[in-house]
Amino acid sequence: MSQRQEADAYLKQLEAYANAMKSSVGVPVIVDPKTNVAIWYDQREMRFKFLISVERTRRFFEALSEGKVLATRCRQTGEVFFPPQVDCPGVKDGEVEWVELPREGELVTYTVIYTKPYSFSHYDDYTVGIARLSNGVQVLAWVRERDPKRLRVGMKVRLEVVKREPEGYLTYELVPEQP
Amino acid sequence: MRNVAIVGYGHTKFGVRNEVNLAELAYEAIREALEKAGLEPKDVEHVVVSNVGGWSSEPLPAVVVAEYAGLSGKPLHRVEAACASGSSALASAYEAVASGMADIALAVGVEKMNESPTPNVVELIGRAGNYFWEFQNFGLTFPGYYALYATAYMNKYGATEEDFCRVAVKNHYYASMNPKAQFPRKIDLETCMSSRYIAWPIKLYDSSPITDGAAAVVLASEEVAKKLTDSPVWIHSIGMASGTANLSRRDDFTGLMAAQLAARAAYKVAGLEAENTARYFDVAEVHDCFTIAEVMAYEDLGFVKRGEGYKLVREGQTYIGGLIPVNLSGGLKAKGHPLGATGISMAVELTKQLLHEVEPGRQATINKGMAVAHNVGGTGHYAYVTVLGLEKPRGR
Numbered sequence: 001m002s003q004r005q006e007a008d009a010y011l012k013q014l015e016a017y018a019n020a021m022k023s024s025v026g027v028p029v030i031v032d033p034k035t036n037v038a039i040w041y042d043q044r045e046m047r048f049k050f051l052i053s054v055e056r057t058r059r060f061f062e063a064l065s066e067g068k069v070l071a072t073r074c075r076q077t078g079e080v081f082f083p084p085q086v087d088c089p090g091v092k093d094g095e096v097e098w099v100e101l102p103r104e105g106e107l108v109t110y111t112v113i114y115t116k117p118y119s120f121s122h123y124d125d126y127t128v129g130i131a132r133l134s135n136g137v138q139v140l141a142w143v144r145e146r147d148p149k150r151l152r153v154g155m156k157v158r159l160e161v162v163k164r165e166p167e168g169y170l171t172y173e174l175v176p177e178q179p
Numbered sequence: 180m181r182n183v184a185i186v187g188y189g190h191t192k193f194g195v196r197n198e199v200n201l202a203e204l205a206y207e208a209i210r211e212a213l214e215k216a217g218l219e220p221k222d223v224e225h226v227v228v229s230n231v232g233g234w235s236s237e238p239l240p241a242v243v244v245a246e247y248a249g250l251s252g253k254p255l256h257r258v259e260a261a262c263a264s265g266s267s268a269l270a271s272a273y274e275a276v277a278s279g280m281a282d283i284a285l286a287v288g289v290e291k292m293n294e295s296p297t298p299n300v301v302e303l304i305g306r307a308g309n310y311f312w313e314f315q316n317f318g319l320t321f322p323g324y325y326a327l328y329a330t331a332y333m334n335k336y337g338a339t340e341e342d343f344c345r346v347a348v349k350n351h352y353y354a355s356m357n358p359k360a361q362f363p364r365k366i367d368l369e370t371c372m373s374s375r376y377i378a379w380p381i382k383l384y385d386s387s388p389i390t391d392g393a394a395a396v397v398l399a400s401e402e403v404a405k406k407l408t409d410s411p412v413w414i415h416s417i418g419m420a421s422g423t424a425n426l427s428r429r430d431d432f433t434g435l436m437a438a439q440l441a442a443r444a445a446y447k448v449a450g451l452e453a454e455n456t457a458r459y460f461d462v463a464e465v466h467d468c469f470t471i472a473e474v475m476a477y478e479d480l481g482f483v484k485r486g487e488g489y490k491l492v493r494e495g496q497t498y499i500g501g502l503i504p505v506n507l508s509g510g511l512k513a514k515g516h517p518l519g520a521t522g523i524s525m526a527v528e529l530t531k532q533l534l535h536e537v538e539p540g541r542q543a544t545i546n547k548g549m550a551v552a553h554n555v556g557g558t559g560h561y562a563y564v565t566v567l568g569l570e571k572p573r574g575r
Contacts, residue, residue: 003298004298006298007296007297007299010296011296032197034195035195035197035198037197039197042236052311082428083309083311083425083427108331108432109327109328109330109432110327110330111323111329111378111379111380112376112378112379113318113320114375114377114379115301115320115322116298116301116318116320117301117302117305117314117318117320118301118302120318123318126317128318128319128323128327129327130327130426130427138428138429139427140313140317140319140425140426141316141317142316142317148379148380153330153331153334171316
């Protein structure tokens with residue numbers, strides 16, 4: 001049973017208990033099985049999905065469809081922004097241009113995530129790493145290797161555009177170069 | 180700027196506290212703090228409540244707590260600085276008194292993390308940082324964030340998982356003498372080393388728990404403090420700094436720049452040099468949300484040079500009798516980490532340490548009369564370093 005299924009099953013159990021209490025005494029007050037104290041089982045549920053603006057960085061997402069990962073670079077200072085932003089702080093009327101990130105990089109650090117957030121619990125264990133690309137920019141992304149014994153600080157990786165399943169959308173990933 | 184002293188302090192039992200709601204929990208600490216100061220709610224002139232929330236049901240925790248505690252109508256606000264929210268509240272209350280805006284201010288931190296199922300808490304805390312670029316696509320978790328530091332630190336300095344587990348053993352040792360701790364029991368090295376991985380190389384026993392808890396302090400101006408108590412604990416300085424939202428925009432994963440900057444700022448105001456700083460303090464409370472964080476804290480606070488923090492652990496130098504006792508409360512790892520309360524909990528613990536009011540066996544030797552608290556929000560997104568002392572700050 002996945003972490004998500006476990007959590008769902010536990011909540012279903014509590015909900016059944018609360019419903020039984022409403023039927024018998026009229027209020028959704030249950031005795032918490034773990035600590036034996038009275039708990040009100042919340043009767044209001046809300047769903048959380050955000051509508052996040054990406055109008056200013058629209059070009060980034062268009063480029064993913066072309067198989068490219070873009071960053072922005074300040075025309076005046078040359079500073080490269082990743083994640084990309086279209087504002088260049090500290091510069092009057094700072095303008096940026098879009099530049100493609102190099103694919104070659106090396107791993108700076110990594111971790112394999114075993115205890116996952118609820119919304120990621122349908123995935124197998126995954127690795128999150130930070131790589132420094134050949135132009136000095138650092139990227140945080142999944143690394144396509146789940147065995148810590150095969151991961152090493154300094155190993156060569158490639159930045160690639162991938163389709164994230166089962167959601168079915170494009171994002172980027174760090175793929176270890178074969179030694 | 181006026182001198183400011185801690186004149187009252189209160190601290191709840193930390194743990195799974197679902198026999199109380201958020202306001203009731205906060206009031207446990209508030210009542211104790213006011214009683215210790217010999218004050219009533221009407222005497223309080225300014226209130227700051229720290230709470231992260233999200234997993235708990237009250238969107239406006241400050242007004243709910245204030246109403247319950249008989250503090251409605253006072254100048255009041257809620258602060259959030261992730262896990263450093265408590266220090267942020269302390270800093271805000273300090274500024275109210277130091278500026279002359281208030282003579283008596285109350286800072287109370289409260290968190291109720293067990294109002295949501297654990298996977299939801301893991302989710303909410305993992306979203307901290309930059310949600311869109313770190314969480315949405317890559318599902319980074321709070322342990323995962325610190326694991327990125329642990330991996331880099333181990334790689335660069337040769338520290339081992341066992342070194343980190345020794346931090347957990349130490350903190351559980353002292354927690355075993357702290358009745359307010361969530362896990363008041365000792366563990367051995369094997370227990371930590373054999374615990375399951377949460378985010379490689381961080382294991383379950385390297386990690387602080389999901390905790391309910393509250394802590395409160397009453398601050399007073401020098402003039403008022405003299406009337407209220409014979410043993411004020413003075414706030415000498417509070418240094419603060421911040422770090423990038425995105426971890427990928429940091430240069431180094433073996434220390435927290437924000438904590439280094441906050442420490443330097445605190446030491447400067449307190450008139451202390453920034454190197455070899457253990458000599459100034461009798462005791463320290465540092466932010467060991469994960470064991471790697473405590474090792475980095477030793478270096479970020481200047482107790483030792485970079486890359487030597489894990490050696491302090493190996494040599495047992497942060498127990499009583501060592502270079503500097505650290506986390507005699509049990510630390511976040513074993514005392515518990517109710518995010519919004521942690522920074523104030525540190526202030527309460529250090530106040531009690533300086534005043535010889537903690538349980539036998541975990542009382543530090545007090546001969547310098549100075550203590551330091553290191554409170555970090557997120558993964559060094561926020562950092563606060565607070566210096567407390569028995570002597571009045573000089574130069575004011």
